Amino acid sequence: MPAIPHSLKIPFPEVVVSRIAGLEAGDTVVTPNTRLAITLRREFDRIQAAQGISAWASADILPVSAFIERIYEDALYSTHASHLPQLLTSAQEQLLWEEAVARAAGAPVLLSVAETARLAREAWVLAHEWQLIPRLGKFVLNEDCRAFSAWSRRYENVTRKARQIDHARLCTLVTGLCGSPGIAIPQRLICYGFDSVTPQWTALLAKLEEAGCEVDEVRETAPPVQRFEMPYFANRTVHRVECDVSNDEIYRAAVWARARIERDSTARIGIVVPQLSEYRSSLVRIFNSVMEPDVRQALPGTPRHMPFNISLGVALSSYPLVHAAFLVLELIQGEIEFERASLLLRSPFLAGAEAEMLPRAQLDAKLRKHVEPVITLARLLGLVKRENNANCPVLARLLSVCEKFCKKMSTDKQRPSALARAISDILRLVGFPGERTPDSSEYQTLKKWQNVLSGFALLDNVTTGMSYRQAVSYLRGMAADILFQPETPDVPIQILGVFEAAGMMFDHLWVMGLSDEAWPLQPRPNPFLPIELQRAERLPLSSPATTLELVSRFTDGWLAASQEVILSHARHSGSSDTRELAPSPLIAHIAASDIELPNLLPYVKHRDLIHQGRRLERIKDDPAPRIVHGKGGDGRARGGVAVIKDQAACPFRALALHRLSAESLKTPHSGLDAAERGTLVHEMLAQVWRRIRDKSTLDALAEDELKTLLTSAAGEVIARMSVRHPYTLSERLVRIEQRRLIRLAREWLEEERKRSDFTVVSTEARRSIEIAGLALSTRLDRVDELADGRRIVIDYKTRAPSVNAMLGERPDEPQLPLYLVAAEADAAAIAFAQVRSGEMRYTALARDNDLLPGVKGFAESRHIDRYDSWEALVAAWFDALASVAADFSSGHSQVDPKKYPQTCRTCDVRPLCRIYERAAMDFTEQGGEE
Numbered sequence: 024m025p026a027i028p029h030s031l032k033i034p035f036p037e038v039v040v041s042r043i044a045g046l047e048a049g050d051t052v053v054t055p056n057t058r059l060a061i062t063l064r065r066e067f068d069r070i071q072a073a074q075g076i077s078a079w080a081s082a083d084i085l086p087v088s089a090f091i092e093r094i095y096e097d098a099l100y101s102t103h104a105s106h107l108p109q110l111l112t113s114a115q116e117q118l119l120w121e122e123a124v125a126r127a128a129g130a131p132v133l134l135s136v137a138e139t140a141r142l143a144r145e146a147w148v149l150a151h152e153w154q155l156i157p158r159l160g161k162f163v164l165n166e167d168c169r170a171f172s173a174w175s176r177r178y179e180n181v182t183r184k185a186r187q188i189d190h191a192r193l194c195t196l197v198t199g200l201c202g203s204p205g206i207a208i209p210q211r212l213i214c215y216g217f218d219s220v221t222p223q224w225t226a227l228l229a230k231l232e233e234a235g236c237e238v239d240e241v242r243e244t245a246p247p248v249q250r251f252e253m254p255y256f257a258n259r260t261v262h263r264v265e266c267d268v269s270n271d272e273i274y275r276a277a278v279w280a281r282a283r284i285e286r287d288s289t290a291r292i293g294i295v296v297p298q299l300s301e302y303r304s305s306l307v308r309i310f311n312s313v314m315e316p317d318v319r320q321a322l323p324g325t326p327r328h329m330p331f332n333i334s335l336g337v338a339l340s341s342y343p344l345v346h347a348a349f350l351v352l353e354l355i356q357g358e359i360e361f362e363r364a365s366l367l368l369r370s371p372f373l374a375g376a377e378a379e380m381l382p383r384a385q386l387d388a389k390l391r392k393h394v395e396p397v398i399t400l401a402r403l404l405g406l407v408k409r410e411n412n413a414n415c416p417v418l419a420r421l422l423s424v425c426e427k428f429c430k431k432m433s434t435d436k437q438r439p440s441a442l443a444r445a446i447s448d449i450l451r452l453v454g455f456p457g458e459r460t461p462d463s464s465e466y467q468t469l470k471k472w473q474n475v476l477s478g479f480a481l482l483d484n485v486t487t488g489m490s491y492r493q494a495v496s497y498l499r500g501m502a503a504d505i506l507f508q509p510e511t512p513d514v515p516i517q518i519l520g521v522f523e524a525a526g527m528m529f530d531h532l533w534v535m536g537l538s539d540e541a542w543p544l545q546p547r548p549n550p551f552l553p554i555e556l557q558r559a560e561r562l563p564l565s566s567p568a569t570t571l572e573l574v575s576r577f578t579d580g581w582l583a584a585s586q587e588v589i590l591s592h593a594r595h596s597g598s599s600d601t602r603e604l605a606p607s608p609l610i611a612h613i614a615a616s617d618i619e620l621p622n623l624l625p626y627v628k629h630r631d632l633i634h635q636g637r638r639l640e641r642i643k644d645d646p647a648p649r650i651v652h653g654k655g656g657d658g659r660a661r662g663g664v665a666v667i668k669d670q671a672a673c674p675f676r677a678l679a680l681h682r683l684s685a686e687s688l689k690t691p692h693s694g695l696d697a698a699e700r701g702t703l704v705h706e707m708l709a710q711v712w713r714r715i716r717d718k719s720t721l722d723a724l725a726e727d728e729l730k731t732l733l734t735s736a737a738g739e740v741i742a743r744m745s746v747r748h749p750y751t752l753s754e755r756l757v758r759i760e761q762r763r764l765i766r767l768a769r770e771w772l773e774e775e776r777k778r779s780d781f782t783v784v785s786t787e788a789r790r791s792i793e794i795a796g797l798a799l800s801t802r803l804d805r806v807d808e809l810a811d812g813r814r815i816v817i818d819y820k821t822r823a824p825s826v827n828a829m830l831g832e833r834p835d836e837p838q839l840p841l842y843l844v845a846a847e848a849d850a851a852a853i854a855f856a857q858v859r860s861g862e863m864r865y866t867a868l869a870r871d872n873d874l875l876p877g878v879k880g881f882a883e884s885r886h887i888d889r890y891d892s893w894e895a896l897v898a899a900w901f902d903a904l905a906s907v908a909a910d911f912s913s914g915h916s917q918v919d920p921k922k923y924p925q926t927c928r929t930c931d932v933r934p935l936c937r938i939y940e941r942a943a944m945d946f947t948e949q950g951g952e953e
Contacts, residue, residue, distance in 0.1 A: 049210035052084040058334055058519070059216050059526050060086045065513055083209070087224065088190070094197045094206065101205030108188040108196075114478050114501050115485045116189050120144050122486075123178040127170065137500055143174055144191075146551035150175075151191040152221040153560050155552065162553040171551035185485075198227045202234035211237040216526025218576050219563060261582060263606065263613040264591040269536070272593050273305055276533045277313035278620055279589070280516050283531050284330060292516045293529035295581065297536050297544065299335045299520040306333060306518055314516075331516035334523040336508030339475065342468045344456055345502055347372040351453055352446060352495045355429045358397045361691045365391070368418070374454020375417025382414035391689040395750060400426055402750060421453045428452070436488035443480035446494070467509040475501050521577055524584075532585035538592040542607040543574040578609045589618060647678055647914035650797070663800050664838045667904060670911045671833035672926050678916035679932040687931035694756055695748070697821070703740055704858055705804060705819050707764045708771065709786040710736040712805065717782040721772060729769070737764040767858055774863040777876045781807045784814070792845035794901075795908040803842055806850075813851040815874060816842045823855035823866040830886070832903045833921050840900040848897075852878070868896070 046052070046067065054060045067082040085093070098107060111119070120140035124133070133139050150156050164172060182188065188196060200206045208231055217240070220228075232238050266272035280292050296302055310331050339345055350367040353359050368387050370376060376383070389410050394402075404422040407415065428449045437445075456469055479498050489497065519527065521544075536542070548557050548565045557565035563573045582588055590610045594603060605611070662669070662681040670677035679685040695703070714732055715721050724732070741760055745752045752760070785806045792799050805817040818839055828836040839853035852874045854867030865875050870893040872880040881893040890896040918936045920926035927938050 046082050047211075048080065050083065050213065051090065051209035051211070052082065052213045052215060053087045053090045054084070054216045055087060055218075055525060056216075056523060057086045057089075058523050060084050060089075062527065063215070091194050091197050091227070094200065094208070095193060097207050098197075098200050098205075101203075103200060103203065103205065108182075108186045109484070110193065111182070111187050111189045111485070112478055112481055113190075113504070115187075115482060116144060117141070117500075117504070118482055118497070119178055119181060119485050120147075120174070123174045123181070126177065127173060141504075142549070143171055143551055146171055146549045147175060147178075147189075148191040149549055149552060149557075149562060151195065152223045153562055154222045154226075155556055155560065158556060159553070162556050164553065167550050168553055187484075194223050194227055198223075198230045201227070201230040208234055208236050211239060213239045213241055215241045218525050218573070218580070259586050259588070261588045261613060262590070262618050263610055263615050264589055264618055265606070265615050266591055266593050268595050269302065269593045270305060270309065272535050272591050273302065273309045274313065275620065276535055276589075276591070277310045279533060279618065280310075280331070280531075281313055282620065284515055287530075288515070290515060290530040291528075293524060293527060293532045293585065294331075294516065294518040295521065295524045295532065295534040296518065297521050297534075297542055299333075299518070302536070303333060303335055303337070310516075310518070329511075330514050331518055332511050332514045333508070333518040335520055336506040338503045339468070339471055339505040339507040340499055340502035342507070343370075344372055344461075344465055344468050345472050348450055348455060348472065349495070349499055349502075351425065351450060351455065352498075354400050354403070355425050355432070355449065356492050356495055358399050361390075361394050361396055361398045364398055364403055370457075371459065372455055372457040373418075374421060374458065375415075376454075377458045379415050379417055383418060386410060386415055386418075388686075388688055391691060393748060393751075394691045396691045396693055400429060424452045425449065432491050434490060436490055437494075438488050439482035439486065439494065440480040442489070442491060442494040443476050445491075446498070447476060464509040468507070471505070471507050472502070475505065521574075525577070525580065527584065529585040531587045532581060533589040533591065534581050535591045536593075537590050537607045537610055538596075538604040539607050540596070540604060541592075542578075542609065543571050546570045575609060647682065647916045649914050650912045663802070664841055666797075666799060666911060667794075667837045667841055667907050668835075670907050671837055671921065672835070673918065673920045673930070673936075674910060674916045675918040675936045676930055676932055677911055678914075679935050681911075685932050685935060694751060695744075695760070699744070699748075700760075701819075701821050703744060703760065703764060704767060704821065705787070706740040706743070707736055707768055708819060708858070709805070710740055711768055711772070712783040712786050715783075718775065718778060718780050721775060729772075730765075733765045733768050734761075736768070737761045740764070767860060770860060771856070771858050771863055779873065780810045781815075784808045790846045792841070794841065794845050795905040795912065797908040797912050799841075799845075801838075801842065801846065803846065805856075806847060809874070813871070813874065814847055814849060815852045815854060815869075816847050816850050817854050817856050818842075819858055820855045821857070821859055823857035823864070826866060826868055826886075829853070829868065830889075833907065834903065835921075837904060837907070841904055844897060844901045844904060854878070 052060075052063060054063065063084045064082055067084065068079075071079045092110070095107070095110060098104065117137075117140060120143055121136055124140045124143060125136050150159070159168075159172070162168075201208055212228075212231060214228070228238050264275070266275055276294055280294065283290050283292055294306075296306065299306075311329065314330055340349065347367065347370045350359070350363055350370070351373075354364060354367060365387050367373070368383050368390075369380075386407065390406055394406065400422065404419070404426055407419050407422060428445075432445070456465070461469060475498070479494070479501060482497075517527070517529075544564065546564055546567055546569075548554050548562070554565070558569070561569050561572075564570050581590070590613065592604065592606050592610075596602060596604060606615075661684070666677055666681050669680055711732065714736070715724070738761065741752065741757055741764070745757070783805060785803065788803045788806065790801050790803060792801055803816060804819050807815045807817060809815070816839060824836045828834065829840055834840065836855075839855070843850050843853050851871060852867055852869035854865045854869070854875055857864050857866060865878055867875050867878045868881065868884070868886070869875060869878045870881055872878075872883065874880075881887065881890075881896065886896070890899055918938060920930075920938070923938075927933060930938075933939070
């Protein structure tokens, strides 16, 4: 064999390299996981190319599970085929275990049959890998173990009768086949990367040797006691690095990895994270920001080529494409939360998504104003047709197709294969996966989804049938069980979990998260197997002793896996957690040091590149265009009195809401919200006073007459509300609201009886008013006139604001002062009527003492020091409100909240003004107006 060029870097020990380079026909290499097998195949190909070979046979390198399945599949084409059981898929195994658990006596008390079945499957696998089944009878079984024993007997009987076998027993079956005529076995089997060997695998290796196969177990490291003293790499360095928090640790590792790649583009870098699933999202975010600060490649439709890969995928069901498929299927089967239906309306994975993108977003905003938190397909289709059918014809057609499909779907049980075809048909009819061409990641996700659907069809072999609802639920469970990650090209940086890193060798290795809380791992014995048996057989993670032994092997392996090894841990578990963390006892003997990171300062981000390349242009910050009044202009503002209130609160808010028509997306709510229930109270009292008209009539009403009047008025206003919200007010809610309105109205009328004679001259009266040339449309809740002609302007509130809210140059509650100065200039009082059970009262400003019960005249109020008289107060109101109106008309729209941050807490236009980006500079020391 030609010599391997010295310039070729192979990140494996010499003994491994020689085995890989010397592979011949008939040789097979098995590894404990797929990732290591892929890495070895790539190294084999690199070696062949480096030797100048232009074509070569692929190396037979595969994970141990695939090796066992291959022997079984070869046997299916031999004379043994008629006697072999059928191999179950993972989904078939899960379903059989769920049925075994569900049919047990204690199943009703289980919180999750599916999760219990998964844990039982794990116990079943461990029992066979470690050959524990014959020894179970020698131990006293607790309740959990007895339950598992019953489930496993039921499961075993079912599979035996159906001539089926699972992956847990397949190795034992293959062991029995080895050496039989017609069963192909390799000439030489090389085992690499195994930290521990189970008795089941040992038995298979012994049988292979007996059948004439040469078994060669390659040890990539020296014995454990010699690993640190006898490194494989010359001039190896080991550092222990302390970081402040985990995000700092990740950032340092990312910067370190980038520096190594920039120095040597052929370097192989490993990042090992014991708690990979917990930190996956942070790893992706931080490594992306360091490796690709120029985010142009992250734009839609642009391929991304990141130099790192994470071994741990995420649940297939969490991918947007698969999630959209489940949204369609779940909408068909019944009710669905509107927030999820909203995602479907705006999904790019349906037909017409590109052409109707904007109309569908606008439709979603409209629907949010009057839908319930939960919606049905029929209700959604009706709303789409009513609100936006002309603008979203494709969407309306898709929902109609779903409705027809829903009517066709029988509630009876069907075979999984028939349900799989039906699901494929409905997804095809709605245009899944959308109009645009999927990128590489979406294409791979789609193929994986199709494989899952095909696997669901294979459940015909283990169940007689299921309903559509059960099918969707089980299909979702299958997708959630699959950890999927789209394939990427070979990249230099591998981010791995502990078990995926076993056997891997690198030029540079960083292992993070090695605090005393995270490393060693916590023991995790299976609860369905006797703990004494697990410890006696020394199962990994079954006890503190075996766990320590396992993690010690991992730690020793890391120290021998690279020329540069960095072991790090955080000093604190989080930015807000002051608790100190110590290094793991397994690495504490290594002195803490710092590593040279010349590029530790943040890499230039795409945003910074834009700023650096900017050309400054100074533009005068002009106000908004003036509102043109009079002839040729429209001086009327959208929003009525709210224009003045918003302008007083913050000029920019008034501009955004009333001239730019900005509004936030509503959140669907159950029943009626506070505003709608307040509207009912307003309409109820208006209806009552339209019938009563004056206090003398109120006093003359008998109890039965009052009850009839209130019941009639409540029924009338609720009927009007039901027209606006036909799906919100159920019969039960109508009765509750009717009782509430009657009770509130009766209690308020008792408060009204304390007053002197008055007549209600108007209720809910619409008025057009003008102030400082600004025309506004308003509606006065109520205007009363006393016997002597004095008038009172009243506004109902379920919680009345204080009198101070109506005062000042920028009043918080300007509506009543505005009504007085612009609509009822001669009114002698303005009052908020608080209609709240047990707290009925007036909050008012009055000229005279005898206008309202409990309300002092202005001359006796505490505000006389600020305003000399009632007339002076009215004049001050006019000046303040005219100034606010003039500011709005002139285009004054500065971001100027009256009192930061209180003014901004419930504001809808914060994303437009970006108040929090400038708050630290402009408003933190600004007291604002009281």
